[in-house]
Amino acid sequence: MDSIWFKPELADEIIKSNDIFEETHSIVADMISGHIDITHLVENMAGVLTNIEAENREKGMRFFTKLLKELPMDYLSEAQIKFIAKFYTDRLKDNHRIIPSVLEGYLVIIEMKHYNMNNTGEFLTMLFREVPCQSQVRQDRFNIYLIIQKLMEKDLDYMKVLGPDFVYGIISAMDGERDPRNLMFLFTFLPYFLKHVPLGHLVEEMFDVISCYYPIDFYPSPDDPAAVTRQDLASALAPCLCAVPEFAEHCLILLVEKLDSSLRLAKIDSLKLLAESCKTFKAESYGPFLKTLWSSINREISHKTDDELKMAAHEALSALVANLATTTNTDQAFENFTKGILISMQTAVAEATTVAHFVQATKVLLTVANASKESCIIITKSMIPATVAYYGFKTSSKLQIASLDFLGDLYGLAKHWQILEELHIQISEIPQLCLTAVSQQSKDYQIAGFKNLIIVKNVLPSDLVLPFVEILIYNIQHSQDNDLLGVSVETIHAIARKYPELIMNIVVKGKCDLNNLTQDKTALQKRLNLLSNLASIDDFTKVIIEEMLKIINANDVEASKVVEALNECISNNSLYSDKKVNQIESDHGLVDSILVWILKEIEGPLESLIHGFTLISNTICSLPSEKQLIILTKHAPDIIERCKEREVYYLVLECLYTPINQDIYNSKFEDIIRLSLNLSLHSDNELVRTRSCVLIAHFLNKAEYGQKFELLYELLKSYLTTCSRDDMELCPRLIILYGWVTKSLIMRGSDLFLFWLQKIMVTMSSPVYCKESSKAIQLIMTDHTEYLNQKYHCRTSLLYKQRMFQSFSTLTEKLGTLNESTKEHYLLSWAYVLEKVPKSVLNNEATRIVPIVIDSLEYDNKDLLIVMIDVLCHIVLGKHYLVADSLQTILPRLVNLSKYVKSMDVRIKSLQCLYDIANSYRTMLLLPHKQDILLDLAPSLDDKKRLVRNMAVRARTRWFLIGAPGEMKED
Amino acid sequence: MTKIADNVNPHVYEKGSERKTTSAELDEELTDEFDEREIFDLIRNINDPEHPLTLEELRVIEEKNIVVNNKENTVVVNFTPTIPHCSMATLIGLSIRVQLLRALPSRFKVTVVVSEGTHVSEHAVNKQLADKERVAAALENNNLVQIINQCVANV
Known part of the structure; x- marks a missing residue:
């Protein structure tokens, strides 16, 4: 039987039942397969489309629109579309009930492939004439805007031809729009429209329609799940107001007026608009307003407390300039x-009596100078001499130091705009001023002077080098202050880059007397630091390194100090690049010399040896694979032999093998891993045990998947099966080894880590070993600076800590019941995990974590408490509801901890947490506890430690404000 | 209600640096006694009721004008109004008192007075501030408490 849509009864069916709306896809299928033609179908629908009842016509249109929606976009031919478009256009004149379907349908028609733009004109004329946009509901208004936008995207040129009538139509359509979402749409669409369609005589009308929203004053309803914020609207509106240069006059008048408003938001919006407008408006348009603009900007910039306003003012000024x-x-x-x-x-600078004033004024100047090359020339030309003079007649030390900083900034800007050439007369005064500054005894002056000198080092004249170096060397030899020492070394380094010969003569051969380095014992370490720093500069490398190696080779008594200084500098990557280290190694054979020294000194004190070990590791890790291999083949066999006799040689072996590249593998590895496993469990020396675990971890982490990794892994497993589980001594060491293995595997992203982690977790419920298992968890989570890092070419998968957190969290759920002593260590393991896992994870897992944290607050364990209170603070700041629900339990525990005798950190942190709670949760929740807390916190005000008292004061005064008049809290 | 401030353009002074934490303060065993600087830190950041400036920046409070006696448990704070006819002097004094009341252990007897010769009605202000009952009564006035709380909110 033929379906209903093949017959004219279709019309009645649409009127009668809603079920037919479900059938549209079958109709569409029939149309596509050619069973029925669109003309036929429309004829069949005639009855409903031309029905006398508006209600029925609406149904018909709705049905027709639904059909159109489901048709493929390229199905209808141009002629068919023309006919349908004409029909839809006519329907705009019809009853208001029909309009929504018409708009929706037309939207579909536009999208069709064969849509001819020539239908548009008539439709739009009819639309603007017959449909008062603002009387429609929100969705229909949106559809109207969408139709216009789609049409513009389809054929911009055609739309331009429509001329002022079209523009006027749009103006009247959007005039008075109130819905924030529609406004968002309009504001994003308008700049495009304004830039492409000439407004003609309608500029002012258009601007009026847009500007009536300015400044945006809107607050989204709190129930709105995806609210449009005021900020969204404001930042979308600004580009509309200054979309075309024609708006300039209107926009600037508006802007100047709003800048003087007393509303803070109006000011911020205006400043932002000003900055935005500079992208489109021509410079001439600002002419008449410049004076008013500057006075307004100046007023906002000198605002005392509002930083956001200040920033906006600076940005506006910068854009304007x-x-x-x-x-x-x-x-x-x-x-x-x-x-x-x-x-x-x-004037402001001259009148400034405080640094705050001075900085405020100079910041304005810097903003202006930063904005363009031309302004920079004007500012720097007059400000550099002025500031130099200013330094002379102001006596306050803080102002003088601030003026030095200002000079450095000015120089930086001049350099940025490449106008140093033009300014060389003014700039040449700066180094002299620096010298005056550093000649003062005060540390602050010296640091400021040197820092400034580093900035202007390129204009330092050679005759000033000597006086500077005198002061610097004196500092380096005698200063006790680490900041000053660091800056001094850095300054010499900077000067040395500019004047290598001078420094070579004055410093390296003169003051520091390289040739007789060890003669003068005083401040030797500091001189060595300076020299090894300078050695990173190409001109000095050869001289200095050779001399240092000479000392090491001679096994002088001071050799260990040389090694220490060298180690410190080489590990600093910004000073010594990999290339540089490589070059030093090839030219001077650094590793060989150090190794020889170590082997000679092996009986000596361990501390100085350790510097040697790290120096070797740091050097090797910078070398390419071939060189590493050469070193290994040269030294390793001998050292492995020695290891068999004395454990201490193992440390040498370890420092050779930990830093190697991932692709290095040789037959020795198996021997080494066996040796390491043995030592890690049976050595009596703790350092050796740790280092052997480290080396095993390194091997497992770096070995390529496949044969090499399998082999090592099998070795590890088979060795462990031979170990006896009953040996009481062995078990703790085994657990630690498991920890290292887990760490190395989880870091490379291997799933095998779970097996080992499970082993650790099993021991957690044992009263004897729970301590070790928590230690193992700790070492998995800790970032070690000296091993298992990327510098030593270890694989570090992203987010491995999150992974650890997830696995640990799942495994703990399977743990049985714990007694008191194991529970403490169980919580401690949690603490180690929570401490290191990124804070964002805590937010998502708060429901899981909060009970554990609350539990932990009862244990008398300092490390546990510190971490847990920290975590609690973090969750409190996230305003998590679980904490709010448990305030009754949490508050007394925190109060209790605020009197924790054993550690002031715990006391401080618990008070901090109480403060955060008062700040984060709603008054309603806190008020019941207020009186108790105030009483309970009183004793802490008299704590014996000042830092605790400070925190107690903060917490207690904050709790006083809860629910009191004058409390500033938004809830 | 726009009232023009008594002192429209006060002189603003440099803010002192934060107190540096010494190693003695980090030592668990040692006891840190209350000193002038600590009291000063408690009240330096109280806001002036008229300006968005702290009492320190206006030099209403200076460290040298504070005396602490740990043995006798007394604290004396002298404050200097920015101008001799400042109508806010009592309010400032009250704010200092309230803040110290909340932040000091109860063993201390706190005295807040105007520095000698810096205010026209010095004695009246001092008398008001010393009168416990008048202070207590003032603290039951909601408007007053609101202003004081706003002054001490950022401490």
Whole structure:
């Protein structure tokens, strides 16, 4: 039997039942397969589409629209579409009930492949004439806007031809729109529209329609799940207001007016608009407003407390100056404007009595100078000499230091705009001033002076080098202050890059007397640090390294100090690049010399040897694979032999093998891993045990998957099966070894780690070994600086800590019941995991963590408490509801901990947490506890430690404010 | 209600640095006694009721004008109004008192007075501040408490 849509009864069916709406896909299928033609179908629908009842016509249109929606986009031919479009256009005149379906349908028609733009004109005319947009519901208004946008995307040129009527239509359509989502849509669409369609005589009307929203004053309803915020609207509106240069005059008048508003938001929006407008408006348009603009900007910049406002003002100023600077050659306005700023800021600088004032004024100048090359020339030309003079007549030390910093910043900007050439007369005064500054005894002056000198090192004249070096060397030899020492070394380094010969003569051969380095014992270490720092500069490398190696080779008594200094510098990657280290190694044979020294000194004190070990590791890790292999084949066999006799040689072996590249593998590896396994369990020396675990971990981490890895892994497993489980001594060591293995596997992202982690977790419920298992968890989570890091070419998978957290969390769920003593260690393991896992994970897992944290607060274990209170603080700051629900339990425990005798950190942190709680949760929840807390915190005010008292004061005064008049809290 | 401030353009002074933590303070065993600096730190950040500035920046409070006696449990704070006819002097004094009341252990007897010769009605202000009952009564006035709480909120 033929379906209903093959017959004219279709019309009645649509009127009668809603079920037919479900059948549209079958109709569409029939149309596509050619069983029925669209003309036929429409004829069959005639009854309903032309029905007398508006209600029925609406049904018909709805049905038709639904059909169109489901048709493939390329099904209808141009002629068919033309006919349908005409029909839809006509329907706009119909009853208001029908309009929604018509709009929806037309939206579909536009999308169709064969849609002819020539249908558009008539439709739009009819639309603007017959449908008052703002009387429609939200969705229909949106559809109207969407139709316009789609049409513009489809054929922009055609839309331009439509001319002022079209523009007017749009203006009247959107005039008075109130819905935030529609406004968001309009604001994003309008800049495109304005840029492409000429407005003609309608500029002012258009601007009025847009500007009535400015400044946005809107607060989303709290129930809205995906609310449009005020900020979204404001930042979308700004580009509309300044989309075309024609808006300039209107926009600037509006802007100037709102800048003077007393509303903070209006000011911020205006400043942002000003910054935005500089992208489109021409410099000339700002001319008449410059004076008012500057006075408003100046007022906001000198605002005392509101940083956001200040930032906005700075950005606006910067954009404005950059915009004006484009007309330097044609217009005086820019120069006058900049000079005006300069003069008023010079006055401000001169009158400044505090650093805050000074910085505020100089920041304005820096912003202006940063904006464009032209303004930078004007500012720096007059400000550099002025600041130098300022330094002379101001006596306050803080202001003098601030003016030095300001000079450094100015120089930096001049360098950035490449105008140093033009300014060389002014700039040449800076180094002299630095010298004056560093000649002072005070540390602050010296640091500021040196830092400034490092910035301006390129203009340092050679005759000033000597006086600077005198002071610097004196500092380096005598200063006890680490900051000053660091800056001094850095300064010499900077000067040495500019004047290598001078420094070579004065410092390396003169002051530090390289040839007789060890004669003068005083401050030897500091001189060595300086020299090894300088050795990173190419001109010095050869001389200094050779001399140092000479000392090491001679096995001088001071050799260990040389090794230490060298180690410290080489491990600093910004000083010694891999290439540099490689070059030193090839030229001077660093590793060989150090090894020889170590083997000679092997009986000596361990501390100095350890410097030697790290130096070797740090050198080897920078070398390419071939060189590493050469070193290994040269030294390893001998050392392995020695290891069999004395454990201490194992440390040498370890420092050779830990830093190697991932691709290195030789037959020795199996021997070494057997040796390491043996030592890791049976050595009596703790250091050796740890280091052997480290080496095993390194091997497992670096070996390529496949044969090499399998082999090592099998070796490990088969060795462990031979170990007896009953040996009480062995078990703790085994657990630690498991820890290292787990760490190395989880770091490379291997799933095998779970097996080992499970082994550790099993021991957690044993009262004897739970301590070790928590230690093992700790070492898995800790970042070690000296091993298993990327510097030593270890594989470090992203997010391995999160993975550890997840696995640990799942495994703990399977743990049986714990007694008191094991529970403490169980919680401690949790603490180690929580401490290191990224804080973002804690937010997602709060429901799992909070009970554990609350439990932990009862245990008398300092490490546990510190971590757990930290975690609690973090969760509190995230305003998690679980904490709010358990305040009754948490607050007394925290109060209790605020009197924890054994550790002030615990006391401070628990008070901090109480403070955070008062800040984070709603008054309603806190008020019942207020009086108790105030009483309970009183004793902490008299704590014997000042730091605890400070925190107690913060917490207690905050709790006083809860629910009191004058409390500033938004809830 | 726009009232023009008594002192529209006060002189602003440099803010002192934060107290550095010494190794003695980090030592669990040692006891840190209360000293002038600690009291100063408790009240330096109280806001002036008229300006967005702290009492330290206006030099209403200075460390040298504070005396602490740990043995006799007394604290004396002298404060200097920015101008001699400042109508806010009592309010500032009250804020200091309230803050110390909340932040010091109860064993201390706190005295807050105007530095000698810096205010026209010095004695009246001092008398008001010393009168416990008047202070207590003031603290039951919601408007007053609100202003004081706003002044001490950022301490």
